[in-house]
Amino acid sequence: MTDRAGTETEGKATEGGLTGWEAACADRTRQTPFLALHGPRLLANVQDMAARVASRGGRSTPHLKSHKCLEVARAQRAAGATRATVATVAEAEVALAAGFESVLVAYPPLPGEHTRALADLAGRCHVTVTCCRPEHIAALAATGAPFDVYWEVDSGTRRLGTPPGPQTAQAVAAAPFDARVRLRGLMTFAGHAYGATGEAALAAVRDQQDRALEETRRALAERGLAAPVLSVGVTPLARLDTDLADEYRYGNYVFYDATQVALGGPDSSACSLAVISTVVDVPAADRLVLDAGSKSLPAERMTELTLGFGLVAGRPGLVIEKLYEEHGLVRSAGPHGLKPGDRVAVIPNHACTTVNLFSRYVVYDGESFTDTWPIRARRR
Amino acid sequence: MTDRAGTETEGKATEGGLTGWEAACADRTRQTPFLALHGPRLLANVQDMAARVASRGGRSTPHLKSHKCLEVARAQRAAGATRATVATVAEAEVALAAGFESVLVAYPPLPGEHTRALADLAGRCHVTVTCCRPEHIAALAATGAPFDVYWEVDSGTRRLGTPPGPQTAQAVAAAPFDARVRLRGLMTFAGHAYGATGEAALAAVRDQQDRALEETRRALAERGLAAPVLSVGVTPLARLDTDLADEYRYGNYVFYDATQVALGGPDSSACSLAVISTVVDVPAADRLVLDAGSKSLPAERMTELTLGFGLVAGRPGLVIEKLYEEHGLVRSAGPHGLKPGDRVAVIPNHACTTVNLFSRYVVYDGESFTDTWPIRARRR
Numbered sequence: 001m002t003d004r005a006g007t008e009t010e011g012k013a014t015e016g017g018l019t020g021w022e023a024a025c026a027d028r029t030r031q032t033p034f035l036a037l038h039g040p041r042l043l044a045n046v047q048d049m050a051a052r053v054a055s056r057g058g059r060s061t062p063h064l065k066s067h068k069c070l071e072v073a074r075a076q077r078a079a080g081a082t083r084a085t086v087a088t089v090a091e092a093e094v095a096l097a098a099g100f101e102s103v104l105v106a107y108p109p110l111p112g113e114h115t116r117a118l119a120d121l122a123g124r125c126h127v128t129v130t131c132c133r134p135e136h137i138a139a140l141a142a143t144g145a146p147f148d149v150y151w152e153v154d155s156g157t158r159r160l161g162t163p164p165g166p167q168t169a170q171a172v173a174a175a176p177f178d179a180r181v182r183l184r185g186l187m188t189f190a191g192h193a194y195g196a197t198g199e200a201a202l203a204a205v206r207d208q209q210d211r212a213l214e215e216t217r218r219a220l221a222e223r224g225l226a227a228p229v230l231s232v233g234v235t236p237l238a239r240l241d242t243d244l245a246d247e248y249r250y251g252n253y254v255f256y257d258a259t260q261v262a263l264g265g266p267d268s269s270a271c272s273l274a275v276i277s278t279v280v281d282v283p284a285a286d287r288l289v290l291d292a293g294s295k296s297l298p299a300e301r302m303t304e305l306t307l308g309f310g311l312v313a314g315r316p317g318l319v320i321e322k323l324y325e326e327h328g329l330v331r332s333a334g335p336h337g338l339k340p341g342d343r344v345a346v347i348p349n350h351a352c353t354t355v356n357l358f359s360r361y362v363v364y365d366g367e368s369f370t371d372t373w374p375i376r377a378r379r380r
Numbered sequence: 381m382t383d384r385a386g387t388e389t390e391g392k393a394t395e396g397g398l399t400g401w402e403a404a405c406a407d408r409t410r411q412t413p414f415l416a417l418h419g420p421r422l423l424a425n426v427q428d429m430a431a432r433v434a435s436r437g438g439r440s441t442p443h444l445k446s447h448k449c450l451e452v453a454r455a456q457r458a459a460g461a462t463r464a465t466v467a468t469v470a471e472a473e474v475a476l477a478a479g480f481e482s483v484l485v486a487y488p489p490l491p492g493e494h495t496r497a498l499a500d501l502a503g504r505c506h507v508t509v510t511c512c513r514p515e516h517i518a519a520l521a522a523t524g525a526p527f528d529v530y531w532e533v534d535s536g537t538r539r540l541g542t543p544p545g546p547q548t549a550q551a552v553a554a555a556p557f558d559a560r561v562r563l564r565g566l567m568t569f570a571g572h573a574y575g576a577t578g579e580a581a582l583a584a585v586r587d588q589q590d591r592a593l594e595e596t597r598r599a600l601a602e603r604g605l606a607a608p609v610l611s612v613g614v615t616p617l618a619r620l621d622t623d624l625a626d627e628y629r630y631g632n633y634v635f636y637d638a639t640q641v642a643l644g645g646p647d648s649s650a651c652s653l654a655v656i657s658t659v660v661d662v663p664a665a666d667r668l669v670l671d672a673g674s675k676s677l678p679a680e681r682m683t684e685l686t687l688g689f690g691l692v693a694g695r696p697g698l699v700i701e702k703l704y705e706e707h708g709l710v711r712s713a714g715p716h717g718l719k720p721g722d723r724v725a726v727i728p729n730h731a732c733t734t735v736n737l738f739s740r741y742v743v744y745d746g747e748s749f750t751d752t753w754p755i756r757a758r759r760r
Contacts, residue, residue: 031469031493034760065705087706089411107706110658110671111721113411132661135720159707160661160669191704278490281512281540289540291490295736296759300679324571325445325732326467326487327539340515341491352705356675356737359760379676380414380739 019269021313021345023367024276030362030369032278032343033296035354037361037373041272042254043075049238049253050079056243061085061104063233063251064094066352068377069361072254073098083128085233085249089117090377092125102126104150104231106187106249108160109139119143130187132161134175146180150187150231155212156205157191164212169219172227185229185247186213186220193236194302199264206237210244236263255351262305274313274345275354276362277328279338288338290320290328292346298353299323306349313345320346399649401693401725403747404656410742410749412658412723413676415734417741419750421652422634423455429618429633430459436623441465441484443613443631444474446732448757449741452634453478463508465613465629469497470757472505482506484530484611486567486629488540489519499523510567512541514555526560530567530611535592536585537571544592549599552607565609565627566593566600573616574682579644586617590624616643635731642685654693654725655734656742657708659718668718670700670708672726678733679703686729693725700726 024036053060062076063085073084073094083102084095092103108131109115121127122145131137132152140147153168154161162168168186177183190209196202213230220227233249235256255273256266277292297310297320308320309328317333328346338344348354355361355375363371404416433440442456443465453464453474463482464475472483488511489495501507502525511517512532520527533548534541542548548566557563570589576582593610600607613629615636635653636646657672677690677700688700689708697713708726718724728734735741735755743751 028492031497032490107671108660110412110660112408114658117411133720154663158663158667159704159709160663278494280488280490283534283538283540287538291487294678294680294730294733298674298679299733300674324539325736329539340513350674353674353679356705357759359758378739379737 019314020366021274021276024274024364024369025343025345027369028343030276033275033292034362035358035360036274036276036345036364036369038272038274039363039365039370041270042072045254045256045270045272046072046075046079049250050076050081052238053248054080056245056248058243058245059083059247061231061233061247061249062254063087063106063249064091066251067254067355068094068375069373070094070098070376071373073100076254085251088377089114089121092121094376096125100125102128104128104130104249106130106189108132108136108152111139115139115143118147119145122147128184131175132171134171137175137177137181141176141178141181144180148182148184149177150185150229151183151227153186153188153212153216155188155190155209157189159189159191161188165215165219168216169223169225172220172225173223183225183227185231186216186227187231187249188212190232190234190237193234194259194263196236196263197303197305202236202263203240206240206242209237210242213244235260236265239265252351257351257354258306258311258347258349259302261311261347262303268311268313268347271347273351273354274347275310277344277346279340279342279344280327281340282338285335286332288318288330288332288336290330290344290346291326292328293326294323295325296354296357297323297328297346297348298350298357300350300353302350310349311347313347315344399694400746401654401656404654404744404749405723405725407749408723410656413655413672414742415738415740416654416656416725416744416749417753418652418654419743419745421650422452425634425636425650425652426452426455426459429630430456430461432618433628434460436625436628438623438625439463439627441611441613441627441629442634443467443486443629444471446631447634447735448474448755449753450474450478450756451753453480456634465631468757469494469501472501474756476505480505482508484508484510484629486510486569488512488516488532491519495519495523498527499525502527508564511555512551514551517555517557517561521556521558521561524560528562528564529557530565530609531563531607533566533568533592533596535568535570535589537569539569539571541568545595545599548596549603549605552600552605553603563605563607565611566596566607567611568592570612570614570617573614574639574643576616576643577683577685582616582643583620586620586622589617590622593624615640616645619645632731637731637734638686638691638727638729639682641691641727642683648691648693648727651727653731653734654727655690657724657726659720659722659724660707661720662718665715666712668698668710668712668716670710670724670726671706672708673706674703675705676734676737677703677708677726677728678730678737680730680733682730690729691727693727695724
């Protein structure tokens, strides 16, 4: 089982606004837990982000890892996206099936089967790969396939990428680019935005991200190297004004989740994904047990600002304190009126890893369930 | 992403003995990450537990939720199990497919579809259901199907179950048992064993578990009620001597994992499950990046005794500090000799939820990969 770690912080996570799942909870025709997708909210999120990016003069290259779903990818294309970001070759297949003809694989080429799969992909669509070592360029070149490359700069997350400025320029200059494998841009992932706990901290991450790209472009120019595209993408920064980048790779925004709400992002009424769960038992006035555990809700707390392992929609007094595989243990601050057999909607802490636990979405229009959409490209 | 929470505790998790995965890491024919199952270790674990339970005069009713796999269930039957424990109806299907004719559903009946599915199951095999409310008995009786019932007693986990002794006896007496829905036993789940951090603490949980069952059986007897079977099962307690129970529902023992090792259980050389992962990058001497993130390794720390999000086999100096979806960020205490493209085997913190992230096991005999076994009964 998994305990809630860290201290308790009263934050936005406990506010109201969690409505719109009432009919999903009232419909008892399916066994719980299942994954409900609020179609109108999803579409609104897709269109809102497309407009936001367009207003900056940028291109939206949405990250499909969040949803792994043909139908959502098609909605993103309908909103104007012409290229998709993916983390895996299996996700690239979803992009192709949805009609995308250009894919950004935001993962460096690994030796062997992975690089061969990238070459196969490059025979079927336009492929851009993020790289951060001269050896990556050599590996791509050795396949004989054509690739565009974004060089990855580490703007502070300390995950992948070379340091901004001259060090990146030196690594790029040492890489065996050729007529087929071409440097096209600089990319960065400011994942440390998830560690920010206020608007000022978020703005500081944004500034750090932008500075990293600017410094590196300048250092490249000093060596006569050009990287026309600047690519960024981490959902908590999406609402901050910036127009430096050419490309925005947001993923989570199609759903949002308890983490995005806690970080001061959208109101929970924008969250389009919920795990519908049954109250198994009410062992005491201040406790209840749900049938959603760590096989339905990932046991992640990405920020100290979330109180538990998800938001119980419309019930701010409930905190999911602990997860066993098929049980969520909930503490209640006061009377909640729930009894065994009642259903609740849980907005997960992390939408992307929640999707990865299910095989399909049950699509919901706010009043009834209308469709099911398969979740593809899960781990084999 | 998910940070490692809590303080650092030097424990058994950092010791050696992590061998036997060398050939699995040397074989580069599959894309990583994938789930490798060490067949000889699995069989040894299955046979060892069967012998251990038999030596106590008990019956092994292994929990299939840990593996969700026909082939593993068959190995448990071959070792003498005649009944399987499951958490879900989908897992019961795995039990039936493996040839079990008796199933313990260790989850109370929920209104509607779930109870109807239990009744359908009872038409196909012998079904025992764990219950903890008179309403559960009424719901089972209303289906008209035959059910045996284990009444669940809360021995300290505060998850499900009624308090030991007279309170349980009172609830049982109030339940509408009849000729078809019969009380057959008492069950408890001492999940708080995972919170124990030493042998004395584990023994205390075992004693508490046994006392809860004994007191409750006595209280039932005082009302003229009999519950012939006493059923227990939580893997950390499996190695403690006890012969009170009639039935043992252990699950995790087929694999073991970094949590069981950290709790002082088996040596890591008994662990039969590993995520084979590629080193993506070595950005600094004290850091490396794996391609196993929170979509391959559940971001769970079930005990403070584990240092990170899994053990890197044979490399005690490495700590997986943080998980993004497709990246594991590793800190190295000293020189590790790994370079991009190398592969490592990661013993996960929680085997059961790791299995739930994959679609198949790649079976490994210690020298090469010999088969693939499907993982069934995942969330739809």
